[in-house]
Amino acid sequence: MSQNKKMVDAITSRDADFAQWYTDLCLKAELMDYSDVKGFIIYRPYGYAIWEGIQDDLNRRLKETGHQNVYMPLVIPESLFQKEKDHVEGFAPETAMITTTGVEELTERLIIRPTSETLFCTHYNKIINSYRDLPKLYNQWCSVVRWEKTTRPFLRGKEFLWQEGHTAHANEAEARKETLDILEIYRKLGEELLAIPFITGKKTEREKFAGAIDTYSIEALMHDGQALQSGTTHYFGQDFAKAFDIKFQDENNKLQYVHQTSWGVSTRLIGAVIMVHGDDEGLVLPPYIAPIQIVIIPIQGNKEIVQTATKTLYQELKDAGFRVLVDDTNKSPGWKFSEYEMKGVPIRIEIGPRDLEKNEVTMVTRYNREKQAYPIDKIVKDMPKILKDMHNTLYERAVTFVQANTYQAKTYDEFKDYIQKGGYVAMSIFGDEAEVIIKQDTTASARVLPFDQTLITDICPVTNKKATQTVWFARAY
Amino acid sequence: MSQNKKMVDAITSRDADFAQWYTDLCLKAELMDYSDVKGFIIYRPYGYAIWEGIQDDLNRRLKETGHQNVYMPLVIPESLFQKEKDHVEGFAPETAMITTTGVEELTERLIIRPTSETLFCTHYNKIINSYRDLPKLYNQWCSVVRWEKTTRPFLRGKEFLWQEGHTAHANEAEARKETLDILEIYRKLGEELLAIPFITGKKTEREKFAGAIDTYSIEALMHDGQALQSGTTHYFGQDFAKAFDIKFQDENNKLQYVHQTSWGVSTRLIGAVIMVHGDDEGLVLPPYIAPIQIVIIPIQGNKEIVQTATKTLYQELKDAGFRVLVDDTNKSPGWKFSEYEMKGVPIRIEIGPRDLEKNEVTMVTRYNREKQAYPIDKIVKDMPKILKDMHNTLYERAVTFVQANTYQAKTYDEFKDYIQKGGYVAMSIFGDEAEVIIKQDTTASARVLPFDQTLITDICPVTNKKATQTVWFARAY
Structure with a gap:
């Protein structure tokens, strides 16, 4: 059976079986696929492009606030991992370990990073000496491995992609401020990019991160009424600093331990986008995170007038900075409509000879599936406002849903x-x-x-x- | 000893001991640091920013030519890895394996990807059915692990960062064209971003990639007269397709095996930049890859006239899109000069009260350490040409070096x-x-x-x- 054929099959209804709807959508919108190893997924181009959109946006926010990207090793020696007591207790059961290679048995087992606090701490121990070296505001984009028993695409996997920030500060106030500043950056990422209203707050003692003094969280409410923890920030105090001996000379030449934080969001955010906005036709992507914002579908694409109008509109939209795609393959229009609805493309523009006679096209907005005739020469000029209004509407709809629940x-x-x-x-x-x-x-x-x-x-x-x-x-x- | 103190120590002379010069520079320009596991390095912010520059540039070139990013699992089941005979023979000795986790011994060993041909092939087997599904032009940014015996920062490590492209095509001609097109993209990346003249050509049978029919390579010549293989592209023919049963129905409804390629460049490119351009004062970064293109150093920065001029120039350069940094810390000017020379920042602008009286600043170009008085109101306007000329000069200098050797x-x-x-x-x-x-x-x-x-x-x-x-x-x- 060809993949194209599969695409037009409907997915399970959202209210009939939300879990099955989610899995169907992940596969049929071609966001991901399963691999041969249970719990490890393949991020397909369309799913990975959403992650790249999140990376671009968050990188900009983090760089504007003075954060720097680094890359730490994939592996942690077991002895190093065990230095901070609470931390190792929290993660030990989930660790995957390299014990052997093609040429030698290892003398010490190497843990595939489930999170990199211990690596950052070891590095900070080496490079932090004076108050002049502070703060250190480091971030890393990578994948981590946690041997979870039950896994679901994007929500919980044995491997997932994330960013992990690790910062060191001269005093508690500054470190605590960082923890809350990042929480606010995450909240804004939700509001401005994903159209998701995250609620924020502190975690209880039971729910906080292994090794943290305080953990804060952004939580989103899914369509089925369940919450999804979508990102966390942690204030560590000086516990890791003491375990890893990270000291600096302050302005009065006194040796002090640094105060630390860590924080992360992951590909879970893709799951949040799916479950907050999606519907029975498939994905509904808010316009600023959509890898394709506008799809143009020529109707009777063999006619020259249609070809010319399609080409012109595509180029104008592209030059204006929109992410636009033309689908002029020989599949049927109906098949294409279903496909791009499944993929949640915010705007569909159908260009046909009859509409063109009136200098119009048909524009369909994905989230409410409303169709309207639109003057072709107004599209490019109006598009920023169309997308902005759509984003705001999706955000308000999600806010209303949270309030009602x-x-x-x-x-x-x-x-x-x-x-x-x-x-x-x-x-x-x-x-x-x-x-x-x-x-x-x-x-x-x-x-x-x-x-x-x-x-x-x-x-x-x-x-x-x-x-x-x-x-x-x-x-x- | 504080890190700042270390910075001003000279590095080994390039001609006295090239290998030591290289290591000194990697550490003292703060490009990287060693980790607790031999062969795994830490990419510090300055080194990682160079890699991000390469990623941005290459991503643009690849997306313009229709390539899409994906992410495949970190691990490969041992049995899957063994499917293509030549491939497994080439890599088996270098593989690192997960055999156990915090909760269970694994029934099958999982290889940490040394390269992902086998994963892409398994996926292609699932998603390629018809000629309409071709070509598949996938790329992945990730880290890979190869258990190398001798390691050197950026040049050879047990873990390194890279991109690996994997494509599938309907026929040989198209796949062979892809192999050469990517080689040309790599060559241009060298010419236009890194100011490195790569020579290109085919590898001999002895030197080609494990599993390839033909391997092509970009090679750069280091200052010590040694070559550095800086990237490769491979034409696989149908060998992987046969091993992994990747077939498609062609336009005549006949089943055919796809023709495949793979290709990659890695953080080795950072090593190439260091060894092609660097000198006894440290790194020399070509302007388009430099994370900081211009550093402004106020002299007598307590004077208001200096502060105002610094602020204005910084803002103007930033608004014009240059990557610019002001160092107004209380370190001595001489110390700062050494630091940014070590870091290879292309342009240093010293703003002092005496120059300002003449509406001038002192501009120093890193690669030749030439100093000149420069009219302050011409800097922003002239900067694109200054950087372009510098880039061309560095490239020509490297071309001359290759020709002479x-x-x-x-x-x-x-x-x-x-x-x-x-x-x-x-x-x-x-x-x-x-x-x-x-x-x-x-x-x-x-x-x-x-x-x-x-x-x-x-x-x-x-x-x-x-x-x-x-x-x-x-x-x-």
């Missing part, structure tokens, strides 16, 4: 009802103890402690003890 | 003399047999069969048999 619970019964419906449920609880009970009873987990910690109730509805914190809960990926 | 040998004694001097030596030989003798006698290896195969002598000076081919030889890295 966010609840406050004053009793534990209310809480269970809301969790059953799906979405975020805010409740004021007596810390850790309540969190454990809630997880057991409902499978919901604490997503974040919102920055506004106003109590909803004075008493924790779960434990009947005095409420100590307000937490947003949700079932999560 | 390229010889033709008509006797074996002549050949040995020339090889002793360093550089390329062209000789017409009786194939493989002569190549082996030459390697044993002189350690020189066949670099390329130039496209112009005119014979220099009818008889091979080494074997006294009829000469069959003209080969460029050199000692090589």
Whole structure:
């Protein structure tokens, strides 16, 4: 069976089976494919182009704020990995290890990096000597390996692509500020590029990163009402600095340990885009992240008038900086419509001889599948506003969805009802103890402690003890 | 000892000990550092920025010619790796293998990719069905692992960064054309970005890639007279297609095997830039690849007139699109001069109160260390030409060096003399047999069969048999 044939098959309906819809879409929009090793996926051109869009945007934001890219080794000697106690406990079960090569058995096992704190710390130990060397604001784009049991494309894999930032600062205030500044950069990436409203906040003690003092998170709400942790930033304090002896001479010639942070987003963001915006016809890509923003489909493309108009419009849109594609293959228009809907291309322009007589084309916007006749000579001029409005509409639609699916619970019964419906449920609880009970009873987990910690109730509805914190809960990926 | 202090120490002279000069420079220009695992290096921000410059430039060239980026898994099941016989023989000794994880011993060993032909082939087997699916022009940016015994920064490592292109075509002519088109793209990257004149040609049978029918190469000549293979392109014919059963239905409904290519350049190119252009003061970066093109150093930076002029010039140069840095730290001007010479920054602008009275600054060009007074209001306007001229001069200087160090040998004694001097030596030989003798006698290896195969002598000076081919030889890295 040819691949083209597969493309026109419908995918599972989103509301019938969300998990199957997701997998169908990942494959049929040609975002990824499975490899021969379970949990390792192939990022196909269309999926990888979305990741490149995220990289370009985030690189710009990070470079503007003084961050520098580096590349650390793929492997970590096992002994080095074990230097920070909490960190190794968190990651040890998931590590993959090189033990042998074509020429020799290794004397020490090498761990494929699941994250690179230990490598950055070793390097910082060597290159940081004076307050003049600080801050160090390093970032790395790479893949990491974690031996996860259950895997899903983009959401959880044995290998995934990400960026990991690792910074060292002269004092706590500066390091804490970095942790929150990056959280805000991530939030803006969501708002301005992906049209996803991330909620932000601090993780509870149970949910924080192995080795961190504080972990912050951006969380997105998927169409099925489950939350997706989409990125995290960590304040490490001086724990890694002490484990790796990273000291500097301050302005008064006193030796001090540095204060550190780390932070990352991954190809999970692709999963978020799919599950926030997609529909039963396939992917719906917000215009600024779409690898193809506009697809032009000539109708009766053998006619010279159609060919000329297609060529001209393509060139004008391209010269104006839009990412545009012409599909003039001999497949049927209907097949092409389905394909680019599946791929979530924001704008489809159909150029046919009848419309051209009126100096018009047919323009179809993907997210609402609305069709309209459009004057051909206005397209290029209007396109920035068309895309901007579309982006804003998608963002507002997602905001509305979050608002409609966010609840406050004053009793534990209310809480269970809301969790059953799906979405975020805010409740004021007596810390850790309540969190454990809630997880057991409902499978919901604490997503974040919102920055506004106003109590909803004075008493924790779960434990009947005095409420100590307000937490947003949700079932999560 | 602070790092700043280290910076001003001189490096070994280039002509006294070229190898030591190279290592000194790599470390002191802060391009890289060693990690805890021998053969794995840390790409520091300045070194990585050079790699990012190469990536940006090559990505543009590849996307313009219809290539698409993908990402394949880091690991290859051992059984899959063994499917193409020549290929596995070439790479098996160098493979690193994952055999165990934190939770389980693996039932099959996983090879960390030394190159990804087998992964691309498996994927192509799945996604190529019809002539409509061809060509596939895929490329991947990643790191690969090869368990090399002797390693040197950027030149040979257990891990290195590269791009690997893998393409599939409907016929031989198209695949062969791709192999040569990419070779030309690489050559142009050298000429237009790195100011390096690559010589191009075909590899001999002995030197070709494991699994290839033909291998082509770009070779650069280092200051010490040794050649550096800087990139290769391979025509595979249908051997991989047969091993991996990659067939398509042609326009006449006949099943055919695809014709394939692969090609790559790596962080070796950074080594080439260092060894072609560098001098005893450090790195000399051609302007278009330099992460910092212009450094502005205020002299008596506490004076308001200096601060204002510095700020204005910086902003104007930045707005005009140049990569510019101001160093207004409290280090001495002399220290700064040395540092940015070590780092090979193409242009240094010193802004001092005395020059400013005449509306001038002092401009120093790195490659020849020439100083001149320059009217401050002409700098931005003149800068494109200044950089272009500098680029051309560096390129011409390198071309002259290659010409001055390229010889033709008509006797074996002549050949040995020339090889002793360093550089390329062209000789017409009786194939493989002569190549082996030459390697044993002189350690020189066949670099390329130039496209112009005119014979220099009818008889091979080494074997006294009829000469069959003209080969460029050199000692090589």
